[in-house]
Each structure stands twice: as structure tokens, then as C-alpha cells.
Amino acid sequence: DQQVKQNSPSLSVQEGRISILNCDYTNSMFDYFLWYKKYPAEGPTFLISISSIKDKNEDGRFTVFLNKSAKHLSLHIVPSQPGDSAVYFCAAPNAGKSTFGDGTTLTVKP
Amino acid sequence: GAGVSQSPRYKVAKRGQDVALRCDPISGHVSLFWYQQALGQGPEFLTYFQNEAQLDKSGLPSDRFFAERPEGSVSTLKIQRTQQEDSAVYLCASSFSPTAGPYGYTFGSGTRLTVV
Numbered sequence: 001d002q003q004v005k006q007n008s009p010s011l012s013v014q015e016g017r018i019s020i021l022n023c024d025y026t027n028s029m030f031d032y033f034l035w036y037k038k039y040p041a042e043g044p045t046f047l048i049s050i051s052s053i054k055d056k057n058e059d060g061r062f063t064v065f066l067n068k069s070a071k072h073l074s075l076h077i078v079p080s081q082p083g084d085s086a087v088y089f090c091a092a093p094n095a096g097k098s099t100f101g102d103g104t105t106l107t108v109k110p
Numbered sequence: 111g112a113g114v115s116q117s118p119r120y121k122v123a124k125r126g127q128d129v130a131l132r133c134d135p136i137s138g139h140v141s142l143f144w145y146q147q148a149l150g151q152g153p154e155f156l157t158y159f160q161n162e163a164q165l166d167k168s169g170l171p172s173d174r175f176f177a178e179r180p181e182g183s184v185s186t187l188k189i190q191r192t193q194q195e196d197s198a199v200y201l202c203a204s205s206f207s208p209t210a211g212p213y214g215y216t217f218g219s220g221t222r223l224t225v226v
Contacts, residue, residue, distance in 0.1 A: 004152075032212045043114070043201055044153070046214025089152050096166055096209050097143070100152030 003027045004092050006101035014109055019077040021104045023090035026071065030092040035064060035075050038087045038103070047088075048075070080108045112136075114218035116202050122224045123192045131187045131221045133202030141208055142185050143215060144177055145201040153201055159185060160208055192225045199223075 005024045013019045025033070031052050036044035050057040050064045050073065057064050063076045077084055087103045115134040123129050135142050141160050145153035146169075155169040161182035170177070174192075179185040189196055199222050203215035 006152075009150075034212070034214050036214065036217075041219065043203070043217030043219050044215075045217070049212040049214065051212060091152075093210050096141070096158045096160075097155040097169070098153075098210065098215070099155070100145075102150065102152045 002101075004090055004099045004101045006090060006104050008104050009102070010105045010107070012107045012109065013080050015082055016079045019075075019080045019084065019106055019108065021075040021077075021088050021090075021106065023073045023075075023101055024071055025073070025092060027092070027094070028068075028071070030094060032093055033064070033066065033073050034091045034093070034098070035062075036089045036091060036100075037084075038089065044089055077106075080106075082108050082110050084108050114202055114204050114216050116200075116218035116221050118221060119219065120222050120224075122226060125193060125225055126191050127225075128188065128190045129192055129223065131189075131200050131202075131223070133185045133187070133204075133218060135183065135185070135202070135204030136206075136216055137183075139204035139206050139216070140182075141205040141210065142179055143203045143205070143210075144185070144187050145203065146171075147199045147201055147220070149198075156187070156200075189223075192223075194225050197223055197225045 034049040035047040038044040091098045091100045144156040147153045157167040159179040174190045199220040203217045
């Protein structure tokens, strides 16, 4: 049972436009949700998080939205830049370990 | 050090060979985590240390996998009698927080293990 799911393996957007990456979860007990960004041959890098008691968290070009009733979160990147091209993972920590989705590969075209 | 360091970066092992993967976390980080990432998938939890105590090893796939962190700093993940299904990237992460919570982990670049 995959508790955190990213249903879109890939996304391609034009530079300057909005990128929206989606994530669904099944466990209502998660306290936080995190997004990581991963470049090839590197480890994932923490990007942004949101508490389960909030519905939005913003950090510069990155905003994460949480819809608890739908058990859905999304990461918005505005404006998208070519350097944002990477694999994005959503993750939920629980009792010392984190459950990750399988990732979405974002390609931002110049 | 400035980041989480893992060695070797690449390891090719013959099936049945034992391997040892090393992780040097950020100085002062109490928590250390090992994850396994298969191609096209997200990282899967293996085990977790708080200082030298291994608090959770529920993700280790079999008794061929063993991890230690004897002095609460450097950690080693050992895989005995490697099999082809062990081929993956092994990621180490550390955190100053006991549970990583909202702050996330700092990951190393991983060790890519290929069993032939």
C-alpha cells in the first residue's frame, strides 16, 4: 500500500509559465508534508514543507497547497525556470522515517 | 563536514559478494537514515539511528542487511551475499532533529550498487 502517490511521472512546461506538481496521500495522521528536488547523480534536496494544520506555505517562487479533505497536496512553481528541471518528490515523515512518492520529472523548456 | 558524504560513489559487486557502504553525516546531526532507491522509484526507508542507537530497522529487506553507527557519527550499511535485486542507489541522510519533521533531511549523493 503506497501511502504517498505521485500519479504523473513527468511534466513539461515552458519557461516563465507555472508548474504544478501533484501528490496524493492516504494516511490522515501525517503531521507534515515535504517536497524534495533531485538532480541527476545527486541526492534529494529539501525544498519546502507544510504543516497538516495549514493549507498553504509560500517560499519565493515555490508554494505548496494542502487540501486535507481530498488528501491532496500540490507544489506550484511560478515562474518556472530551466534550472528547475529536476525530479520532484513529495514525502511525509512519520515516527522517524519518511514515506516518499515515486517522483515527477519536471522539464522546463527555454 | 559541509555535507553528507557517502563512499564509494559506485560499487560493482559479483553476486554473493559482501559489500560495505559508508556514510559520514553532517557534524552534530543526531539522526541518520538509510534509504534504498530503485530505478524510477522514490527512496524507500531502510533504517534509522539516533546517535548510536538504531531505533528502527523495519525497512531492512532481509537479514543480509545490517547497519551500524557505533560512535554516533559515521555509519556503515553492510550487505552480505549480494543478490541482483540489491542493485539500487543507497542514500544516507542526516538531520539535527530527532525525527526530521518539517525541516527535511540532508541527503548524501548516494552509492550506486550494481550486482552482476
